[in-house]
Amino acid sequence: MGGGGREAGAAGAATGANGGRLAATLRAFRHRNYRLYFGGQGVSLIGTWITRVAMSWLVYRLTGSAEALGIVSFASLLPTFLLAPFAGVWVDRLDRYRVIIVTQVLSMLQSFALAALALSGTIVMWHIIALSIAQGFINAFDMPARQAFLVEMVEDREDLPNAIALNSSMFNGARLVGPSVAGALVAIAGEGWAFLIDGISYIAVLVSLFMMHVKARELPVVRASMLAQLRDGVRYAVGFAPIRAVLILLAVSSLLGMPYLVLMPVIASQTLHGDASTFGWLMAATGVGALSGALYLASRRSVLGLGRAIAVAASCFGVGLVAFSFSRSLALSLLLLVVAGAGFMVQTASSNTVLQTVVTEDMRGRLMAFYTMAFMGTAPFGSLISGWVADRIGAPETIMAGGAAIIVAGAVFGSRLPALRKLVRPIYVERGILPEIATGLQSASVLTAEGEPS
Numbered sequence: 001m002g003g004g005g006r007e008a009g010a011a012g013a014a015t016g017a018n019g020g021r022l023a024a025t026l027r028a029f030r031h032r033n034y035r036l037y038f039g040g041q042g043v044s045l046i047g048t049w050i051t052r053v054a055m056s057w058l059v060y061r062l063t064g065s066a067e068a069l070g071i072v073s074f075a076s077l078l079p080t081f082l083l084a085p086f087a088g089v090w091v092d093r094l095d096r097y098r099v100i101i102v103t104q105v106l107s108m109l110q111s112f113a114l115a116a117l118a119l120s121g122t123i124v125m126w127h128i129i130a131l132s133i134a135q136g137f138i139n140a141f142d143m144p145a146r147q148a149f150l151v152e153m154v155e156d157r158e159d160l161p162n163a164i165a166l167n168s169s170m171f172n173g174a175r176l177v178g179p180s181v182a183g184a185l186v187a188i189a190g191e192g193w194a195f196l197i198d199g200i201s202y203i204a205v206l207v208s209l210f211m212m213h214v215k216a217r218e219l220p221v222v223r224a225s226m227l228a229q230l231r232d233g234v235r236y237a238v239g240f241a242p243i244r245a246v247l248i249l250l251a252v253s254s255l256l257g258m259p260y261l262v263l264m265p266v267i268a269s270q271t272l273h274g275d276a277s278t279f280g281w282l283m284a285a286t287g288v289g290a291l292s293g294a295l296y297l298a299s300r301r302s303v304l305g306l307g308r309a310i311a312v313a314a315s316c317f318g319v320g321l322v323a324f325s326f327s328r329s330l331a332l333s334l335l336l337l338v339v340a341g342a343g344f345m346v347q348t349a350s351s352n353t354v355l356q357t358v359v360t361e362d363m364r365g366r367l368m369a370f371y372t373m374a375f376m377g378t379a380p381f382g383s384l385i386s387g388w389v390a391d392r393i394g395a396p397e398t399i400m401a402g403g404a405a406i407i408v409a410g411a412v413f414g415s416r417l418p419a420l421r422k423l424v425r426p427i428y429v430e431r432g433i434l435p436e437i438a439t440g441l442q443s444a445s446v447l448t449a450e451g452e453p454s
Helices: 002-025 032-063 066-093 096-119 125-153 157-188 191-211 226-239 241-257 264-271 276-299 306-326 330-358 361-377 379-393 395-415 417-430
Strands: none
Touching: 002 276, 032 066, 032 096, 032 125, 032 157, 032 191, 032 264, 032 276, 066 096, 066 125, 066 226, 066 264, 066 361, 066 379, 096 125, 096 191, 125 157, 125 330, 125 361, 157 191, 157 276, 157 330, 226 241, 226 361, 241 306, 241 330, 241 361, 241 379, 241 395, 241 417, 264 276, 264 395, 276 306, 276 330, 306 330, 306 395, 306 417, 330 361, 330 417, 361 379, 379 395, 395 417
């Protein structure tokens, strides 16, 4: 009897502990606006991933060229690189909530235009390139606005890292569902229906935005010119070593690593001798890894250890890509893509969290624009180069070279962590983000923690 009581007590304690961990993992859902945003954006992102897969397969079906895949990706991402700095200034000046509504409506119209052309059977490459450029212009404003708007949806700043991690889990949960749906949909009905579903999915996020109770943001009185504000933002990002180091490593990973997604149709078709369904499975495997990484970050209760997480995750991303480049088995390729996806997700979400927690409010839009440039803006150059290189030396070899370079970059970042910790610690102490340090536990670190498990 006594043993049974102890066992029941232990079971109850375990259940309570599990419930506590779950509550901590989902703590950003305490905020109504964030719950609405998460639900609407989650539906819309599934549509976005369906379109990404359908678009890549359509381009490869029309051209049979890896270089063409790189050109389309370049066209869709170059406007983000060129306009994101200026968009960041506008995001700091304007109502971010209204900016997001406008960008979501424009994205919906772009998807409907793709669907109309594809379903009518008149779509050609210049249509795809032109509409990809249009979406790139929209994303240049949408991404910094959405990232900066997070702090307005989550009133308690202690929940901000959790909201960022849950955002990443939402994005990658959609990446898990979307590509597999797209692979089947394209094989059965064609790309046009995929684009149409994406357009309809934007209704969900628009409804969620209109249901929010958003306090009117007090807009700053701006006397400086846009160029002057842009210069101030550049000086701020470049002049503070931790921000600069995080952005550089992210830019390297995006430039040299992200093109593996552009080359995935080539891998699916030529290396693994598959079809659109194979392509969908490969993309879904990347999503499984990324979702796992995002859930790991959401379960964390502190920003302690994020610097080391960035360095380790970047190295895992590189190792996963190098190993994937040698695989000729679908099962092994899926496993390695889980590793690569988890690595890149942990790196990007941890980088976002560090940047969001150290930035001053008046610079938030601009710094999120630089984050967007590092994350998405460098990718077009990598896509263009990788498409050209892959047509000459092969897609697997191109992926391998990029992965090796990322491993080196991650090691360099890791070697600089002790110096970066010293610079970030006073900011976290001042803002009460790490109260245990402020009360005297000076041995705790900010970007990495002594004795914390990797």
